Amino acid sequence: MKIKDIIILALLLAVITGCSEKKDPVEQKIDQLISQMTLKEKIGQMNQLTGIGMADDMTNAVRNGDVGSILNEIDAVTVNKLQKIAVEESRLKIPLIFARDVIHGYKTIFPIPLGQAASWNPAVAESGARVAAEEASSVGIRWTFAPMIDISRDPRWGRIAESCGEDPYLTSVIGAAMVKGFQGDTLSAPGSIAACAKHFVGYGASESGKDYNTTWIPELQLREVYFPPFQAAIEAGAATFMCSFNDINGVPASGSTFLNRQVLRKEWKYDGVLVSDWGSIEQMIPHGFCADLKEAGEKAAIAGVDIDMMGYAYINHLEELVKSGAVNEKLIDEAVRNILRLKFRLGLFENPYVKEQGRDAFYTESSLQKAKDAAIESVVLLKNDNDVLPLSNNIKSVAVVGPLSDSQADQLGTWCFDAEPEHSVTPLTAIRNDYGTQVRVIAEEGLTYSRDKNANGISKAVAAARNADVILFFAGEEAVLSGEARSRADISLPGKQMEMLAALKQTGKPVVMIVMAGRPLTIEKEVEMADAVLYAFHGGTMAGPALADLIFGKAIPSGKLPVTMPRMVGQVPVYYSHKMTGRPAQNITLIDDIEVGAKQTSIGFTSYHLDAGDSPLFPFGYGLSYTTFKYGDVKLSATALGMNDELTATCDITNTGNYTASEVVQLYIRDKVGSLVRPVKELKGFDKVQVEAGQTKTISFTITANDLAFWHEDMAKRPEAGDFTLWIATDSSSGTSVDFTLR
Known part of the structure; x- marks a missing residue:
């Protein structure tokens, strides 16, 4: 031409x-x-x-x-x-x-x-x-x-x-x-x-x-x-x-x-x-x-x-x-x-007006049920020693205590300008309404709000707790403490909540701590004291009924942390997909274990905090269930992946416990050696699956070269040939790895 x-x-x-x-x-x-x-x-x-x-x-x-x-x-x-x-x-x-x-x-x-x-x-x-x-x-x-x-x-x-x-x-x-x-x-x-x-x-x-x-x-x-x-x-x-x-x-x-x-x-x-x-x-x-x-x-x-x-x-x-x-x-x-x-x-030129229909669209039965279901799935079980949860039929009385136990406004959380707190169903209300015929409910908040530093009410809560079989301690932070312009340098439990928990622990009764907050809090000591911990964030209008069902076993926790929980604020920023240093943490010696008069070279030279070690309180993706899941070996369809091919990774997940429950199965990958240092792990996929008690399900993920690509100094995104590690795991810090090659 x-x-x-x-x-x-x-x-x-x-x-x-x-x-x-x-x-x-x-x-x-x-x-x-x-x-x-x-x-x-x-x-x-x-x-x-x-x-x-x-x-x-x-x-x-x-x-x-x-x-x-x-x-x-x-x-x-x-x-x-x-x-x-x-x-x-x-x-x-x-x-x-x-x-x-x-x-x-x-x-x-x-x-x-x-x-x-x-x-x-x-x-x-x-x-x-x-x-x-x-x-x-x-x-x-x-x-x-x-x-x-x-x-x-x-x-x-x-x-x-x-x-x-x-x-x-x-x-x-x-x-x-x-x-x-x-x-x-x-x-x-x-x-x-x-x-x-x-x-x-x-x-x-x-x-x-x-x-x-x-x-x-x-x-x-x-x-x-x-x-x-x-x-x-x-x-x-x-x-x-x-x-x-x-x-x-x-x-x-x-x-x-x-x-x-x-x-x-x-x-x-x-x-x-x-x-x-x-x-x-x-x-x-x-x-x-x-x-x-x-x-x-x-x-x-x-x-x-x-x-x-x-x-x-x-x-x-x-x-x-x-x-x-x-x-x-x-x-x-x-x-x-x-x-x-x-x-x-938006169709505004054709239909610019709104029907003035009043409040018919608000708080429908369907909407409230969806809000409750969402609240149930958002709760993360962080600890459950001796299977304290769900509460057994042998429990005849519960003490419902803590500043978030009956706070209609605070459970809604930040950025809900048009919410009406009077429509919120609190944990105390839900437990009384839904389980009050099953157990005797003894209520004494102890602290009137999360920042409350007046300890006078704590003794009343402790006295109430002595008369109960199990203590349900609803802790956390008020809604006003999170959201826009609500930054905190100290992200521990505010007020006298720590002291209240310590006093409750002294009763000798099992303590279930339910945290309702707008952020991850530094609660290492509180987690140690509690027998079980549910992290509920701020759960919205139906937070109470959702938590009541989880506590009494009508629902099973399935949430996983979407953010790493630090042990202490000095670790921040802390996240799972960090880069590896030239001296990764090993032979960790914490500050209280250093001998008096120790030489500067006595504990080595690797990357960690003397007072926090090298691990968070809970890793990204972490969350327990009332049942247990066993992960089988990861199997790959091939040990090498071509630039235009697909690789399938499969893993058997077996519910080895007594409850039908959902598990979030997570896929992580690491590029072992790159022209730029790569993260130690990167989330590349997940699947939330329900597994019946005793059942085994096979979970599969497909990986392509595009999933392994990353941005280079020339501002182009492309994969690099080399060796990779893959995990199919329950969270970002666990799982058995398997290797493959991109060529």
Whole structure:
């Protein structure tokens, strides 16, 4: 073919491609709208304001096209009132989007996201998001700012409660399930709401665990650890993204062209909306990245942030910036195109109003049952000496004590603005209602709240405990101690809870400690004292009935830790997929075992803490059951894997106990030698399976070369030939390994 013919063919293909793009009816409608919009109206679409309590002040802004989306308005009548102004009285009749933080439930509250991740069951996450979407959409909310898929390896950070934990693979799976739950099969369906993958990116790596703090993350680590959940969210169809508050390597995320244009738009081809976090554009001023609000608006617009949430940078300065040439109007058009595309995808142009149906969508029998099931699966059994749990039929009385035993609000956890604590069923209420005819319930909280330092009530709780066969100690932290801006340097049990547990232990009665918290806590001493430990996170509306069923054996624990639990805060950050040092820990001598006067060289030179050793309190993926599981040898379909082949790994799992139960079977891999040092283990798959007592099930995983690929210094992801180790195990620290080769 001649060069001239090639050029003609290329031009013809370009014309055909262009025509096919113009045939998209939604894009045609967007083109038509943008062509009619004034610059001021375009900027109005990029402006998001809070509405609750301000609806009367907002009518003119809506009528004039000065606002494109409203958050925090939850009254259906007011939603329709404002929407009516937008679609009937504004010049271009563009509907509004109403948004709200609906993180783990609207009215019916599910476990905090970290708890849902502990289920290792994407169906739990999807179900929780679906119920939240159905309830929230019933009052006109069509956009939520969830899921939060920041990788978090620092339990001091309060927002770890909103995360799915420390691992990119688990977070990707659970986060994608949440996206699917919020958005449903059809985003335009009345019961669906737009999900928002947040915070893009690296927010969970905030220095010293302080919220909003700086981060320094090499690009390789961004791509290896922090990007994958966001790519998974895009694949799941996430309609929107949100910038993070933090700066990354000196550039606030709201002003990062690298993150928002190069990666999100160019590399990942994302065509959804990118919204700032609350005021995060304006906050580039105290960051020291911008001199004033005008410069902040300029940098955010150039970086590709479509919507300014409560920052006033765009509405106050963007028109001037465009007219002066500082910001190209084509960038404004791109942002508005993304926003209008979202409104079309939500079906707002066709169905802008919400049915004012009252509270019929809240607390349905089905929703409450799903919340209870989720709470059951989110609980992790950490210890069960002498099979204290489940309580046997010989138990005639229980003492229900502790500050979290009857706290309706605290069991809901963080980020549930619209929750109604009076609908929460607490452990004490559930035990009385569901098992009160089976056992005598003796209640004495001892401490009135988690931070309570008044020990006067402890003696009453101890006296009550002496009259019971078993003590149920509900410990933890109040909801207000975790979540945004709720970082803690000391993550031990607050208040006098440790002292209370010690006093209860002195009764000689078996003590079951149930921890309800928004983060992993440093509870090594408490675990030693307790006979059994259930880690329940904050379990939501139905936490009480879920825990009651687990305690009395109607349900069997199946949760696994989605994050490593440290022995003490000085180990943080501690996570399973760390890199190996040149002097790995061995011959560990702890501080109290060092002889007085010992020479500096007497205990060797390896990598560990003198006071904590080299292991966490509990590893990632850990969780017990009331039954026991035996893992057989791992069998591989071959000892070598070609670059274009598949390898199957199988393992027999036998339930050797007396209860039918579910086990989370986990697949880990290690690249023994790489051109870059690789983690000691990486989660590559998991399967939650129910196994009947005495039954054996064969679990299989398929591995390809792509599963073994990693990012290289040239910012390309590819596998390397070499030797690998594989585990199929019950957690990240156990299991028998088997080797294979990639060639």
